[in-house]
Amino acid sequence: MSDITRDSALMMPGLSMACLEALGAGVLSVFQPSALLSPQPLDIAGWIDRILPRFGVHVAPAGESELGDCAALTIVSGNFECEILIREWMWNDLANETRPNFARATVVHEIAHAILHVPMLRSGAAMESVEPDAPVPAFRDPEWQAWAFAGCILMPRRTLTMLAQLDTETVADAYIVSAQFAQAHLKRLKIFSEANNDVVGRL
């Protein structure tokens, strides 16, 4: 399988956090509307089993022959579908672990690619290729966009405001993500300061 980032880096059309937050709320309103009403962890295993396939997104465990050295791979498939392949241990974690932080974040990151980037890859829409080491602004970097979008889906601002406290541990526990991912998301929302290691703003 080809790797679209092997010989060059892609620059996507720019997406702001405000745009990604709005898109994230739209995704939740269809896939799990209750997640917009109160802070709650998303039912990722349920999305995989019951919701995503109806939208042509198929998440499945795969071996090294397909994944190589990757943790996960999103593949354009057919006319309107896409495959998200993940390591078997991640697949098992989703069903058996109480806090499968990494597996949950990785799957939602790949779902973000499926929503934001697969349609563009399929259509050959306006994307620029640049040299692998060339600087790409974060808001145009597909990996940054996918992580930021995953954060907006997993930890929507609307329900963050309902938490009693806005520290990383509270956020991580409420949404079943790692403290590191929670912190990165709060920073993107500009409500966390690394210097003070604490919340600096109000939502």
Added chain:
Amino acid sequence: MEGKLPTKMSDTITRSTRFGSYLRASRVEARRSLREVADAIGISHVYLGEVERGVRGPLMESHWDGLLAAIPGLTRAELKRTAQMSRALEIDLSTAPARYQDLAIALARRFKRRDLSDAELSRLLKVLKPDE
């Protein structure tokens, strides 16, 4: 967490088999998960996913009873038809008359090149399958 293990996007279009596509479409239509079906017929989740994606060929017939029980709407006739269409076809030319050998080789070449027009395909099928 972010970026510690690489993830990728690929623009390669996957090549599913008829059998795999039929199996997945029926499973999704019946709202059965990959996990449920693989567990019901006693094969690994990875293996069933590979069959659906066409990485592997059709499931052996010994699993079909389990599939039919696990996925409402699936039919044995369609499993058989799609399985036949998903396997490589071998023809022994060694004892065939020379003109039949020519026909088989010419057909195989054109099949590989996929360059027959719709009209040519229709004419050939009319000769080869006059009753359909």
